[in-house]
Amino acid sequence: MKKTAYRTDQWYVSPWDFYPEVTKDFKINPKVKIHDVTLREGEQQTGVVFTRDDKIEIAKKLAELGVDRIEAGMPAVSQQDEDAVKAIVDLNLGPDIFAFCRCMASDIEKAKGAGCKGAILEIACNPLFVEKAYGKTIEWAKKAAIEATLAAKELGLYVSFFTIDGTRTEIDVLLDVVDEIQTNGHMDAFVLADTFGCVHPQSVFPIISKVKKRFSGIPVEAHMHMHFGLGAANTLAAVAAGADVAHVAVSGIGEGAGNTPLEDVVLSLKCLYGIDTRVKTEKFCDASKFICAKANNHSLPPNRPIVGRDVFIVESGIGVMFFENAEKNGDPKIVGSIQPELIGQPGWQFALGKKSGLFSVERFLRQIGKTLDKDQQNNVLNKIKDLSLRERRLVSIDEFKKFVNEELKK
Numbered sequence: 001m002k003k004t005a006y007r008t009d010q011w012y013v014s015p016w017d018f019y020p021e022v023t024k025d026f027k028i029n030p031k032v033k034i035h036d037v038t039l040r041e042g043e044q045q046t047g048v049v050f051t052r053d054d055k056i057e058i059a060k061k062l063a064e065l066g067v068d069r070i071e072a073g074m075p076a077v078s079q080q081d082e083d084a085v086k087a088i089v090d091l092n093l094g095p096d097i098f099a100f101c102r103c104m105a106s107d108i109e110k111a112k113g114a115g116c117k118g119a120i121l122e123i124a125c126n127p128l129f130v131e132k133a134y135g136k137t138i139e140w141a142k143k144a145a146i147e148a149t150l151a152a153k154e155l156g157l158y159v160s161f162f163t164i165d166g167t168r169t170e171i172d173v174l175l176d177v178v179d180e181i182q183t184n185g186h187m188d189a190f191v192l193a194d195t196f197g198c199v200h201p202q203s204v205f206p207i208i209s210k211v212k213k214r215f216s217g218i219p220v221e222a223h224m225h226m227h228f229g230l231g232a233a234n235t236l237a238a239v240a241a242g243a244d245v246a247h248v249a250v251s252g253i254g255e256g257a258g259n260t261p262l263e264d265v266v267l268s269l270k271c272l273y274g275i276d277t278r279v280k281t282e283k284f285c286d287a288s289k290f291i292c293a294k295a296n297n298h299s300l301p302p303n304r305p306i307v308g309r310d311v312f313i314v315e316s317g318i319g320v321m322f323f324e325n326a327e328k329n330g331d332p333k334i335v336g337s338i339q340p341e342l343i344g345q346p347g348w349q350f351a352l353g354k355k356s357g358l359f360s361v362e363r364f365l366r367q368i369g370k371t372l373d374k375d376q377q378n379n380v381l382n383k384i385k386d387l388s389l390r391e392r393r394l395v396s397i398d399e400f401k402k403f404v405n406e407e408l409k410k
């Protein structure tokens with residue numbers, strides 16, 4: 001097999017992704033960083049509670065995964081959270097440890113006291129939201145941000161300035177507010193936050209390009225949400241336009257509709273854009289299972305992209321036919337856009353059920369070392385379909401063996 005950008009032994013995606021007319025306006029930072037928010041915003045998912053020990057164990061798992069930055073929490077929330085952040089910093093796991101802070105001196109001092117390298121400093125920049133949701137004025141917000149960012153700089157923290165409700169702010173208003181805070185205060189990076197998940201990729205690309213042009217030399221970070229299911233698409237559009245850091249959470253855990261899923265962004269960058277991050281994709285499933293278990297056994301849909309339980313299990317007869325023919329023709333990896341081993345799945349598996357066909361029966365016959373003629377195979381297939389439909393489930397291998405033995409005894 002000839003390897004190309006769109007086809008390797010681990011994936012086979014569309015050549016369209018790499019056409020010059022598609023990529024000509026991309027400004028991707030080849031060293032784009034992955035900033036994980038699982039420990040802070042992930043815990044904001046309704047009903048999820050991480051203990052101090054949970055947070056430490058999750059931080060270790062995130063470090064093994066290879067993220068560049070861990071947003072370890074908000075030390076000002078509680079003594080337990082402050083202790084957890086300190087403990088994570090003291091472990092010296094490798095990723096940079098950030099804290100999330102309001103534009104308040106006490107929050108910033110706690111982030112510094114915990115030993116964090118950086119702080120995400122948040123305040124709303126949409127004048128309407130500031131007025132209605134905060135009961136304040138935009139002048140108050142700007143003053144608080146200027147004072148807080150200067151205080152953080154004075155303490156030696158890396159400052160990522162985070163604009164709550166940034167995407168519902170008229171862009172020139174947003175850029176003017178951020179410009180004023182940068183000029184009179186301080187920011188090492190600007191975080192464009194789609195707090196209410198209400199942009200689409202076609203708006204993100206030109207806006208990020210505009211932001212990069214206005215604040216040349218300052219890294220731009222993309223923090224997107226899933227209210228319309230577009231968090232990953234919007235994050236990828238932002239990266240394509242030049243965003244330097246992607247904010248994500250493992251398996252999209254987070255408040256409301258959730259945060260941008262780490263797996264979706266990292267794997268898309270690798271396979272669809274040709275950009276490698278430090279994240280080890282083969283550890284996706286292990287990290288997802290571990291963290292979802294810690295999150296009060298938060299369950300993922302079985303067909304959740306990439307890490308879902310059933311993503312690489314084939315029931316349909318035509319699907320099995322594709323595999324059978326591809327294997328016979330010497331190119332088994334032509335079926336499927338990614339191979340399961342790439343993301344820590346156990347491998348392609350096959351199931352028997354209502355959608356099965358004769359190719360499925362033949363495959364399972366080989367598995368158990370039995371032979372039936374076509375009439376017998378059809379009889380077994382009918383029994384499989386009848387049982388699956390009647391009980392609305394898959395058919396087990398033991399039940400398949402029973403059907404086969406019944407045919408052999410006739």
